[in-house]
Amino acid sequence: MKKKNITIYDIAKVANVSPTTVSRVLTGNPLVKESTRKRVLEKMEELEFTPNEAARSLTKKQTNMIGFILPDITNPFFSQTYIGVERKAFEQGYTILLRNSMNSREMESAHLREFVERRVECIVFMGGRINKSEPTEEEIVEMKEVMKRVPLIMVNGQMEGVDCHTIRTDEEEGMRSIIHHLVSLGHKDISLIGGEEGVSTADIKAKAFQEELENNNLEFHNEWQIYSGFGIDDGRVAMKRLLTNKKLPTAIVGINDMVIYGALKECREHKVSIDHFSFVGYDDIFPSDIVHPSLTTVNHNYEVLTSEIIEVIKKIIEKKDTEKEILIDTKLIIRESSFENNQGK
Amino acid sequence: MKKKNITIYDIAKVANVSPTTVSRVLTGNPLVKESTRKRVLEKMEELEFTPNEAARSLTKKQTNMIGFILPDITNPFFSQTYIGVERKAFEQGYTILLRNSMNSREMESAHLREFVERRVECIVFMGGRINKSEPTEEEIVEMKEVMKRVPLIMVNGQMEGVDCHTIRTDEEEGMRSIIHHLVSLGHKDISLIGGEEGVSTADIKAKAFQEELENNNLEFHNEWQIYSGFGIDDGRVAMKRLLTNKKLPTAIVGINDMVIYGALKECREHKVSIDHFSFVGYDDIFPSDIVHPSLTTVNHNYEVLTSEIIEVIKKIIEKKDTEKEILIDTKLIIRESSFENNQGK
DNA sequence: TTGTATGCGTTATCAC
DNA sequence: GTGATAACGCATACAA
Numbered sequence: 110m111k112k113k114n115i116t117i118y119d120i121a122k123v124a125n126v127s128p129t130t131v132s133r134v135l136t137g138n139p140l141v142k143e144s145t146r147k148r149v150l151e152k153m154e155e156l157e158f159t160p161n162e163a164a165r166s167l168t169k170k171q172t173n174m175i176g177f178i179l180p181d182i183t184n185p186f187f188s189q190t191y192i193g194v195e196r197k198a199f200e201q202g203y204t205i206l207l208r209n210s211m212n213s214r215e216m217e218s219a220h221l222r223e224f225v226e227r228r229v230e231c232i233v234f235m236g237g238r239i240n241k242s243e244p245t246e247e248e249i250v251e252m253k254e255v256m257k258r259v260p261l262i263m264v265n266g267q268m269e270g271v272d273c274h275t276i277r278t279d280e281e282e283g284m285r286s287i288i289h290h291l292v293s294l295g296h297k298d299i300s301l302i303g304g305e306e307g308v309s310t311a312d313i314k315a316k317a318f319q320e321e322l323e324n325n326n327l328e329f330h331n332e333w334q335i336y337s338g339f340g341i342d343d344g345r346v347a348m349k350r351l352l353t354n355k356k357l358p359t360a361i362v363g364i365n366d367m368v369i370y371g372a373l374k375e376c377r378e379h380k381v382s383i384d385h386f387s388f389v390g391y392d393d394i395f396p397s398d399i400v401h402p403s404l405t406t407v408n409h410n411y412e413v414l415t416s417e418i419i420e421v422i423k424k425i426i427e428k429k430d431t432e433k434e435i436l437i438d439t440k441l442i443i444r445e446s447s448f449e450n451n452q453g454k
Numbered sequence: 455m456k457k458k459n460i461t462i463y464d465i466a467k468v469a470n471v472s473p474t475t476v477s478r479v480l481t482g483n484p485l486v487k488e489s490t491r492k493r494v495l496e497k498m499e500e501l502e503f504t505p506n507e508a509a510r511s512l513t514k515k516q517t518n519m520i521g522f523i524l525p526d527i528t529n530p531f532f533s534q535t536y537i538g539v540e541r542k543a544f545e546q547g548y549t550i551l552l553r554n555s556m557n558s559r560e561m562e563s564a565h566l567r568e569f570v571e572r573r574v575e576c577i578v579f580m581g582g583r584i585n586k587s588e589p590t591e592e593e594i595v596e597m598k599e600v601m602k603r604v605p606l607i608m609v610n611g612q613m614e615g616v617d618c619h620t621i622r623t624d625e626e627e628g629m630r631s632i633i634h635h636l637v638s639l640g641h642k643d644i645s646l647i648g649g650e651e652g653v654s655t656a657d658i659k660a661k662a663f664q665e666e667l668e669n670n671n672l673e674f675h676n677e678w679q680i681y682s683g684f685g686i687d688d689g690r691v692a693m694k695r696l697l698t699n700k701k702l703p704t705a706i707v708g709i710n711d712m713v714i715y716g717a718l719k720e721c722r723e724h725k726v727s728i729d730h731f732s733f734v735g736y737d738d739i740f741p742s743d744i745v746h747p748s749l750t751t752v753n754h755n756y757e758v759l760t761s762e763i764i765e766v767i768k769k770i771i772e773k774k775d776t777e778k779e780i781l782i783d784t785k786l787i788i789r790e791s792s793f794e795n796n797q798g799k
Numbered sequence: 800t801t802g803t804a805t806g807c808g809t810t811a812t813c814a815c
Numbered sequence: 816g817t818g819a820t821a822a823c824g825c826a827t828a829c830a831a
Binding site for chain 3: 130141169170
């Protein structure tokens with residue numbers, strides 16, 4: 110256990126070359142005679158040498174690490190995004206540092222600080238403060254401080270006054286396509302459940318929802334839009350409250366898939382037939398195609414999204430020009446949960 | 455952008471102290487006069503100094519990083535395990551490097567290599583080669599090589615001849631509890647679907663399954679045990695094949711929750727009433743309590759599992775003694791999908 | 800094609 | 816309490 114760490118100096122000694130030459134074979138410098146390269150490699154094998162990345166980072170002033178902050182990796186929306194980025198980063202030789210913030214400001218700060226200290230080349234940020242319509246002054250200031258030292262990419266979020274790279278999927282258009290779909294199925298009474306005022310992903314969708322109802326000359330019922338949160342239980346709560354209305358909608362749109370899972374569960378537990386409602390979610394997360402009924406929802410185009418993220422990362426690191434704002438088309442996925450309105454007048 | 459990296463030397467200069475003193479306030483050394491400490495801290499603030507973790511790691515010969523390899527973070531079984539470990543590691547001041555292997559030997563190797571180069575303090579390994587009943591010689595050798603340089607913890611797996619720390623949930627007992635549960639509901643005809651021969655998690659369960667049938671004087675029908683894989687589609691395939699039998703079981707156990715999702719889907723698409731079968735899964739992953747019917751399954755006791763992982767990590771790093779093998783109790787979660795057998799003779 | 804000297808930004812070991 | 820000085824392990828500029 111007291112085994113001395115072996116370094117390029119040790120290799121140099123046993124291979125009868127200078128440390129520089131060892132370093133050269135390490136970095137793949139072609140100006141090394143084949144025979145000596147071979148000898149060095151052999152010795153490295155023999156002594157079980159492994160280069161020390163910390164030392165390398167120190168001299169090269171680059172770490173090949175990318176920081177990735179998201180609220181909760183157990184949420185399929187984030188894990189589906191993360192894994193695409195990780196795979197593509199791996200192919201490019203980058204290493205990702207993943208951190209879950211649980212939407213906590215303190216954890217976000219801690220992770221940001223660590224990323225700066227570890228000198229990540231770039232930070233990808235999802236959720237939390239960048240989705241608040243009114244982040245605190247400290248949150249903004251902190252982001253600006255971080256940005257002075259490392260480039261920042263916000264995914265599906267933004268912050269007033271923080272001028273960084275932005276990649277987002279078109280949630281507004283996504284919501285419009287939902288309404289369009291429901292209208293084409295003959296629905297006139299449409300509800301929106303879940304979300305939270307002041308969180309951008311909810312605000313954007315709610316605004317588009319209302320506007321698109323209007324465009325279709327449909328009435329917006331205030332009591333049919335129920336903010337409750339983003340989780341499964343929040344969906345149950347919303348559904349419960351929705352069901353207290355005298356008049357009920359024929360279609361229910363969720364701020365995301367999760368709340369619809371909750372709504373369906375609530376219906377079942379209270380013997381409310383789910384056949385009375387068309388349900389539409391948002392995100393197209395993992396279980397949405399296997400739940401019953403399978404869920405009509407909006408897919409974020411994860412493949413394109415993650416590709417764009419990597420592209421921007423690459424360009425930032427290679428100091429090439431990039432668009433500051435990227436908008437990605439979403440696509441409506443039609444499944445069993447939405448069907449023709451047969452309660453028509 | 456050409457801003458020079460500012461170091462403790464810069465701070466030292468403007469604060470009229472030596473770099474050593476700056477380092478002292480950085481490490482929280484108490485032997486610094488309060489007034490100078492304050493002055494130094496002020497200057498650090500002013501110049502926006504952030505310590506360089508690479509340099510620190512280099513001299514301290516410790517990185518506070520832990521490598522974590524798992525097959526696929528989008529699989530809730532893994533993300534539920536991972537997030538618990540990440541949170542607890544964070545509380546202890548450790549940083550986790552997550553890598554998805556997709557069960558590919560090449561990716562596992564690449565990740566292992568990177569972990570060694572980055573000098574992680576410990577590696578947690580799940581899935582892939584450590585679940586094969588017959589790993590290749592290279593896979594074994596590689597693991598041993600890695601173990602010479604960094605401690606290894608295998609979670610729910612092991613490798614012949616690789617003497618490392620092992621933490622696993624009691625899959626054998628978990629399967630026995632399933633059979634026990636089904637028998638108590640009056641089931642005599644029980645099927646096992648999914649999994650793959652040669653993968654430990656399947657082998658262990660299949661063995662316990664057969665033994666426990668025998669213990670209960672139930673007949674094991676070879677044609678009712680169907681290996682097909684671990685995914686949703688594999689569950690569909692298995693169910694399809696199961697349905698071709700003349701005589702059908704009354705209860706169907708899945709090698710995991712995923713295959714049951716698939717089996718349910720297959721039934722629905724082919725108008726086979728799911729009320730004919732009790733279904734039991736394994737893992738208790740995220741959607742199992744919200745799918746319909748909610749799934750009876752075995753929970754791995756994630757809280758305990760992740761706590762044990764962290765405990766072992768801590769003890770390894772602090773060079774304290776630990777049990778080499780830890781076995782964790784699982785718990786049967788009974789939900790809607792399993793019910794009394796009413797086709798009784 | 801190879802070697803020497805130096806720097807990267809900390810911490811640790813002494814000495815004062 | 817504080818400060819020189821030497822590691823830590825590699826890469827790079829410059830020589831040879």
